[in-house]
Amino acid sequence: MAIKSASPTPSIFKKKSYPAMNTAASYLSAVSEADARARAHGGTPNSTPALSLSSSVTTSSEDTVLHEIFTTVHTEFGHCGNEDYRYTSHYNPAHPVKGVTEQDPPYYILLTTYISYILVIIFGHIRDFFGKRFKHSSYRHLLAHDGYAALNSDFDSFYTRRLKLRIDDCFSHPVTGVPGRTIVLLDRYSPNYNKTFLPTGTRTRAMNLSSYNYLGFAQGKGACTEAVVESVNRYGVSACGSRLEGGTLDLHMQAESLVARFIGMEDALISSMGFATNSTIIPALVSKGCLVISDELNHASIRFGVRLSGANVRVFKHNDMQALESLLREVISQGQPKTHRPWKKILLIVEGLYSMEGTLVALPQIIELKKKYKFYLFIDEAHSIGALGPHGRGVCDYYGINPRSVDILMGTFTKSFGAAGGYISGNKVLVDRLRVYGHTGPYAEAMSPPILTQIIASMASIMGITLPEKSSSSRSLIRNTEGPIPGVEYEQYPGKAPVSALPPWMLTPSTMVDGSEGLTRLRRLAFNTRYLNRGLRKLGFITYGHDDSPIVPLLLFNPGKMAVFSRLMRTRATPIVIVVVAYPATPLVTSRVRFCLSASHTKEDIDTLLAACDEIGDLLDLKQAAGERWPLHEIITRAVELVNMEEVP
Amino acid sequence: MKGHLQEIDELVDEWVPEPLAAPLTPREQADLAAIPVIIGPTGPKPKLASGKTVVNLATYNFTGLAGNETIKERVIDTVRKYGLGSCGPPGFYGTQDVHIQLEQDIADFLGTEASIIYAQAFSTISSVIPAFCKRGDIIVADRGVNFAIQKGLQISRCTIRWFDHNDMKSLEQVLQSTEKEWRKKKGPLTRRFIVTEGVFDHDGAMSDLPKLVELKLKYKYRLILDESVSFGSVGRTGRGLTELYNVPASQVDMLVGSLANGLTACGGFCAGSHIVVNHQRINGTAFVFSAAMPPSLAVAASEGINILRSTPSILSTLQDNVRAVRAVLDKVDCITIPSHPASPMIHLNVRLPSPTHLLPVASPSLASSSGKPSNPLSVHPRDPEVFDVELEERLLQDIVEEALVQGVMLTRSKRLRGQELTEVRPSIRLNLTAALTRKDCEKAAAVIKAAFIKVVSKRK
Structure with a gap:
């Protein structure tokens, strides 16, 4: 929004807070005219120019405005002009998603893994034993003193103190700036074996494979940021209260209706924190006498919410449809424990994309089971919304399944939209009930205006925007409250967002209007995802998850390798930051590295990453997978071919 | 076996679930x-x-x-420098320098060793309580605590004793009876907490902090004080109850507050000693498993504290x-x-x-029993207000x-x-x-x- 000239100073807005509705519309037509002009000149290709070229694109003066909007900062969102480095994320029915394909490492790896855990635990206990007796002061908080019981028991904190502390330099590293393609680390050192860290005062810019930034909307520049800045000017930073007690702004209404349209549901509600979306709204869905069936790897927020709800819980093996079916048969035939009364309702809670495994939910099978067993289906799309599917609408879009065949779709805005908070969507009756009976509505703060604006702007740029003059046909996709009529409505989903759904003051550059910016992001992410997944496997690494998952877990097994891997990556000539996870987030033996891909990475970034992994993998003896291997240079040169293969042999 | 399978199929066919959501009245x-x-x-x-x-x-x-202009300006600067979202949980490169700064600002403002910020005020206390209070621990709580605290107590699975709303005498009685009970059982020394609010969300009543601190020290309890309403609203510069009563904030073991209410930013915090704060960095569920607060809102809160400090x-x-x-x-x-x-x-x-x-039931029975203390095992007081x-x-x-x-x-x-x-x-x-x-x-x-x-x- 370099078109600042159109917007008066904030103080004027205060008095006359609403400019005419047609501002955005007239601006849009100006934009499309300018765009057409640019195309006629042949200056800019159909793709987003600034994504492909360097940031200094300027042409004739009247078009400068537009190009400045396209401009991205290379460190935030890498420039990539090669149209071959694109792919569309979609489901191929010829290769159904398998439940879990876990590869076991050779026995010596497992053995050494157990041995290293045992060693570390023994050493820990020895140190605790002597420490408690001879170094009283540093154990004070673990021992009863002055009549107070220890604040945390030494047993509960053993893992933290004796195992995690050893590799604490890999966690909670302070950073600054935009968490985009690169991230700036604030260097630190520890004078006392990771007990405390002191800043060195220097900074390191590193390639970022740790942030959840799937579509690259973490930006300090660009259309979304300009919209956010404008919203801060107009709205300030707070809604000052809970939704039901006067904290509802027009922006909340606009965002909720846009989110519903984006997802393809009748209605949606927004909560100011992703974790709280589950933890405070699940209790409004189920209660005593209901059963929740939960995947064993479901997120902590789901477990928190289910515990608060008072419903019974049964867990089934991760993504195992047979286990799920036999569990369903058991619970329906047995009814409630003791009384054997039939369950009031059964709610199946699964995630779309599992953040530790990279596995996708086997949605087609679940929908089949749902028809037979009549349970309600809740999908947590925290990681999949925006990141999967040809239109970025999550797992339903990926599988080509009508979203309305799912009862509740929940997701967050943190990961793909560069914002914060979460949503729950479903039919209107359900969502209205959750507005009133969820804990969020009456008690929790409403979402801040700048966050709402980021959501609106990023979603609109993925959807594309219908201009008023040609909106007559596609506008009918607007919330249809007549109830789900699958055939009819599905044709209209996934549609564009009508310009009337956006705040009238929000300026929308042409790449946002035609949806090309969003599409480029989706396709770049899909390419990077497949390339890294398959590249790592061709190098011989054991990875988990689906080829289309933007989270790529690479298995390390030995706990000691976590720290070494992380440090080696961080101290390379091109530093790379990654996330290492281990027990208790994963099973004890399967410590892993997790790469989070983004549309902001370029193909060259993935090349660099693969080269780094190749080198470190040899050093740490990580290449344990069976199957055909390619040398690094072959992977890099045949990347496009690799990505477009139906299936990697 | 086959008959059994058929039976299950029939049961599956027969089962009719309730609708997922009943329409609103x-x-x-x-x-x-x-x-x-x-x-x-x-x-x-x-x-x-x-x-x-x-x-x-x-x-x-x-x-x-x-709508404060200074805050707006700083927020806009931050958005241009950091983007909007933090894009990750604090443990995984989601901790930005502005978050560290805000935690420092809160700790300095209140006079505690350290503080930790959560992304939503409502989820703060319901996460802080279960981080410290485990099964078998004892919590003595006010009968009038807010909903977020109630949820925290529920998750913690502690043994809970209740005292009458904002009644220090009742609190002392409950502390005494709990002490007696514990001595009788000769159980091991467990963690004991008093959980209450500064200004109560339910009715705006205010706790007598000096008395609370006196009792907690006397009976060796730790105090979890929810200042979601009082932080940023009472005291000479808005530091809350500790400032109003001139009690050092370090006397409150876990001081929980809201950045959304008092500072019109978003999120909540828990201030306390280094040990209390660091413990939550691994055990505070809503801290660990949630994305960090957007950096620009952290800056808004920091600036809010600045303004409060300089503008009594x-x-x-x-x-x-x-x-x-x-x-x-x-x-x-x-x-x-x-x-x-x-x-x-x-x-x-x-x-x-x-x-x-409004009282169809005759009240003499109530009148006769009043004066006796309520049962600390039950959340309901002996003489509930009738309305x-x-x-x-x-x-x-x-x-x-x-x-x-x-x-x-x-x-x-x-x-x-x-x-x-x-x-x-x-x-x-x-x-x-x-x-x-x-x-x-x-x-x-x-x-x-x-x-x-x-x-x-x-x-x-």
Whole structure:
């Protein structure tokens, strides 16, 4: 929004807070005219120019405005002009998603893994034993003193103190700036074996494979940021209260209706924190006498919410449809424990994309089971919304399944939209009930205006925007409250967002209007995802998850390798930051590295990453997978071919 | 075996689940529809969807920082430098320098060793309590604690003992009886906590902090104090109860507050010693498993603290406004105010001329038993206040709507009836702000008074 000239100073807005509705519309037509002009000149290709070229694109003066909007900062969102480095994320029915394909490492790896855990635990206990007796002061908080019981028991904190502390330099590293393609680390050192860290005062810019930034909307520049800045000017930073007690702004209404349209549901509600979306709204869905069936790897927020709800819980093996079916048969035939009364309702809670495994939910099978067993289906799309599917609408879009065949779709805005908070969507009756009976509505703060604006702007740029003059046909996709009529409505989903759904003051550059910016992001992410997944496997690494998952877990097994891997990556000539996870987030033996891909990475970034992994993998003896291997240079040169293969042999 | 399978199939076919969500009742729908939608920025005088500009006494803006130009500027700078989202949990490169700065600012402001920030105020305390309090530990809690605390207690699975709402005598009795019980059982030494609020969300009453600290030291309990309402609203510069009573904040083991209410940013915090804070960095569920707060909002909170530090006049203006409103409303027959005179959150209960008709059950039995302490095992007090929820809520809603017509935006305190542990008396909750002038406040109070009188007298 370099078109600042159109917007008066904030103080004027205060008095006359609403400019005419047609501002955005007239601006849009100006934009499309300018765009057409640019195309006629042949200056800019159909793709987003600034994504492909360097940031200094300027042409004739009247078009400068537009190009400045396209401009991205290379460190935030890498420039990539090669149209071959694109792919569309979609489901191929010829290769159904398998439940879990876990590869076991050779026995010596497992053995050494157990041995290293045992060693570390023994050493820990020895140190605790002597420490408690001879170094009283540093154990004070673990021992009863002055009549107070220890604040945390030494047993509960053993893992933290004796195992995690050893590799604490890999966690909670302070950073600054935009968490985009690169991230700036604030260097630190520890004078006392990771007990405390002191800043060195220097900074390191590193390639970022740790942030959840799937579509690259973490930006300090660009259309979304300009919209956010404008919203801060107009709205300030707070809604000052809970939704039901006067904290509802027009922006909340606009965002909720846009989110519903984006997802393809009748209605949606927004909560100011992703974790709280589950933890405070699940209790409004189920209660005593209901059963929740939960995947064993479901997120902590789901477990928190289910515990608060008072419903019974049964867990089934991760993504195992047979286990799920036999569990369903058991619970329906047995009814409630003791009384054997039939369950009031059964709610199946699964995630779309599992953040530790990279596995996708086997949605087609679940929908089949749902028809037979009549349970309600809740999908947590925290990681999949925006990141999967040809239109970025999550797992339903990926599988080509009508979203309305799912009862509740929940997701967050943190990961793909560069914002914060979460949503729950479903039919209107359900969502209205959750507005009133969820804990969020009456008690929790409403979402801040700048966050709402980021959501609106990023979603609109993925959807594309219908201009008023040609909106007559596609506008009918607007919330249809007549109830789900699958055939009819599905044709209209996934549609564009009508310009009337956006705040009238929000300026929308042409790449946002035609949806090309969003599409480029989706396709770049899909390419990077497949390339890294398959590249790592061709190098011989054991990875988990689906080829289309933007989270790529690479298995390390030995706990000691976590720290070494992380440090080696961080101290390379091109530093790379990654996330290492281990027990208790994963099973004890399967410590892993997790790469989070983004549309902001370029193909060259993935090349660099693969080269780094190749080198470190040899050093740490990580290449344990069976199957055909390619040398690094072959992977890099045949990347496009690799990505477009139906299936990697 | 085959017959068995068939049987299961039949059971599956026969089973008919309840609908996922029952539709709202017409009254609930009407309530939902009656919620005002603000067009444009919120603040002391926002514009509603109806086109009307109203005086806002509904939302939290005690310090009047909503729409503050300095904060806006700093937030915009931050957005340009950091983008909007933090894109990751604090453990995985989501901790930015501005978060560290804010934690430092809060700790310095309150005078504690350290602090930790959570991304949502409501989820803060319900995560702090279970981080420390485990099965087998003892919690002594006020009967009137807010919903978020109730959820934290529920998750913690501790042994809970209740004391009468804001009654220090009752607290001491409960502490004594718990002590006795423990000695009798000769159980191991367990962690013991007192959980209460600074200014209570339910009614605006204020805890007697010096007494609380005295008791906790005497009986060797740790104190978890929820200052979600009082932080940024009482004390000379808004530091909360510790400033008001001149109690060092280090005496409170876990001091929990809201950055959304007091500083009009978002999120919550827990301040305390290094050990208390660091423990939560691994064990605070809502901290570990949630993305960090957006950096720009962390900056907004930091700037808010700066402004409070340097402008004590904000809090004195707020207190003037509280006094002005109380001066008008304290004397109205049909209003009862359970709130502390210094609390900028003022709850108004409707007082009906003859409440006796609401008590069909004869009261002598109650009268005879009063004086005896309540059972600490039960959340319900021995002599619960008797009121007609439905009637009072309807009257209060009428008052809210009447005041809105006169240009004052109020709100009933919305509660999840049936889910709160105790039935909370329906009230209208005023949140005063330093952003309004004394005159505006007096005018608004007069409108509220007139609305109460009109609605209550119409009922007769």
